[in-house]
Structures are given as C-alpha cells and as structure tokens.
Amino acid sequence: MPLTDPDLWNLIRTWPLPYSDEMDDGVTPARRCRRFEDNLRRAGDWTEDAAEEITIAYRQFFYLKALTGETLTPPKWIDAAWHQHLAFPIDYSALEAGIGRKIVHQQQLNKEERKAGWNRGREIWKAEFDEDPPLKMWPPLQVWWRPWAALAVLIIGVPWSVLLVKSEMAGLPPGLLIPFIALFWLSCGCVAVLIYGSPRPDQMSRCG
Structure with missing residues (x-):
C-alpha cells in the first residue's frame, strides 16, 4: 500500500x-x-x-x-x-x-x-x-503481570481452598468439588490481574 x-x-x-x-x-x-x-x-x-x-x-x-x-x-x-x-x-x-x-x-x-x-x-x-512496528520496540498493548499479582492469588487462594476442603463442602462428590476450587482460583487470578496487573507495557512513554 x-x-x-x-x-x-x-x-x-x-x-x-x-x-x-x-x-x-x-x-x-x-x-x-x-x-x-x-x-x-x-x-x-x-x-x-x-x-x-x-x-x-x-x-x-x-x-x-x-x-x-x-x-x-x-x-x-x-x-x-x-x-x-x-x-x-x-x-x-x-x-x-x-x-x-x-x-x-x-x-x-x-x-x-x-x-x-x-x-x-x-x-x-x-x-x-505496510507492516507492524518492530515488536521489540513497539509491542501490542496487553496486560502485564506484576510479581505481587501472583502473590495476591496465592495469599487469597490457598487459605480459601483449604477452608473449602475442610468445610462441609468436603462432603460433595470430587467431581463437583474440584471444578469449584478450580473456578475459585481462576476468579482470584482475574481479580489480581484487574487490580495489580499493569494495563500497559513498561516501554510506554508519558508523552504523545
């Protein structure tokens, strides 16, 4: 073009x-x-x-x-x-x-x-x-994890998973309990990204 x-x-x-x-x-x-x-x-x-x-x-x-x-x-x-x-x-x-x-x-x-x-x-x-800008210089915008995002997932997810297993929900069939815990962990991850994830690459300037 x-x-x-x-x-x-x-x-x-x-x-x-x-x-x-x-x-x-x-x-x-x-x-x-x-x-x-x-x-x-x-x-x-x-x-x-x-x-x-x-x-x-x-x-x-x-x-x-x-x-x-x-x-x-x-x-x-x-x-x-x-x-x-x-x-x-x-x-x-x-x-x-x-x-x-x-x-x-x-x-x-x-x-x-x-x-x-x-x-x-x-x-x-x-x-x-007629081409994307150099990837190493101007990458697509995406959510970038910060280290404390993963830490937040662990701090929130591990205790609650233990409580769920030890609670009366432990009486549920494994076929229901395991997907429930997996869904809970996924939710924790999504929340951590929204709160702690950086919505821009570190390469972005503050000018335009």
Whole structure:
C-alpha cells in the first residue's frame, strides 16, 4: 500500500537531524559525536546499531505525527529521540517550517490517553508502512503481570481452598468439588490481574 504522503515522508526521512559536538567515551576508541545517532547512543548508553534503529523509527513516528496531527504515544526509546530533537529548538522549528505544520509534544498524558495513543500509533504505522512496528520496540498493548499479582492469588487462594476442603463442602462428590476450587482460583487470578496487573507495557512513554 503506497504512503498517503510520500513527499512528506521523503522530506522527513532525509532531513539532517541536529547533533552536539561532544565527546563520547562509551565507544572504543572515544570520539566526538558527529551525528544525531551518536548523541542518542551516548545519552541512552545503547549500541550504535540500536541508536540507528531508534533514529529511523523516530523519523517514521515523526512522519505519522505530521501526517495525522493526532496524539500518538511512542515507546520510550522513540520518545528519547524526540526529546533529544526538541533540545535543538531552532533545528526542530526549521523542520516544522519545512513540512509546513507544527508537531506538538504533549506531556503527562493520562492512562487512557496513553493507551489510545499507543494503539492508534501502531494502527497508523501498519497502514502507512505496510507492516507492524518492530515488536521489540513497539509491542501490542496487553496486560502485564506484576510479581505481587501472583502473590495476591496465592495469599487469597490457598487459605480459601483449604477452608473449602475442610468445610462441609468436603462432603460433595470430587467431581463437583474440584471444578469449584478450580473456578475459585481462576476468579482470584482475574481479580489480581484487574487490580495489580499493569494495563500497559513498561516501554510506554508519558508523552504523545
């Protein structure tokens, strides 16, 4: 599927991103930064390959923002590149002028806005680039267990299971008692996910 605005993408894809001429001691031998990717690698302590991937993904994300003007929640890696770009306001404004539109960086979105922006970003990415965003960078939204969710299930489920077995319900046929206990444990798990589960990946930024 062709891009909605190939001229816009080509402009953003080839636009020279700014950089700061600082010493990068995290590579061997140490050298001065000569590209946006070098600054990004130094700031995030990433590998050079990772910094390259993030920069490309940032350009794609910037294109989606410019194309739609919508609130899109990027992964924290892309947001790190976005913040680095914003640290050069003259260059950032020059790119905005070049594409003829403002790209607003909204901060401190609420949980629902972040979830909606995360899903919408993935949706538009696939529609424009004819593929899902990199899974390791921008995975689908799902419920992620926290360690204390499993602990809550054990704390609640074990005592109640023992009580059920020792109570008068123990007189029930095993064919009824065992499914009842299994259903109870399943209910505990669902409640724990709702209360303690994280409704977003840890990679999600707070901006959009």
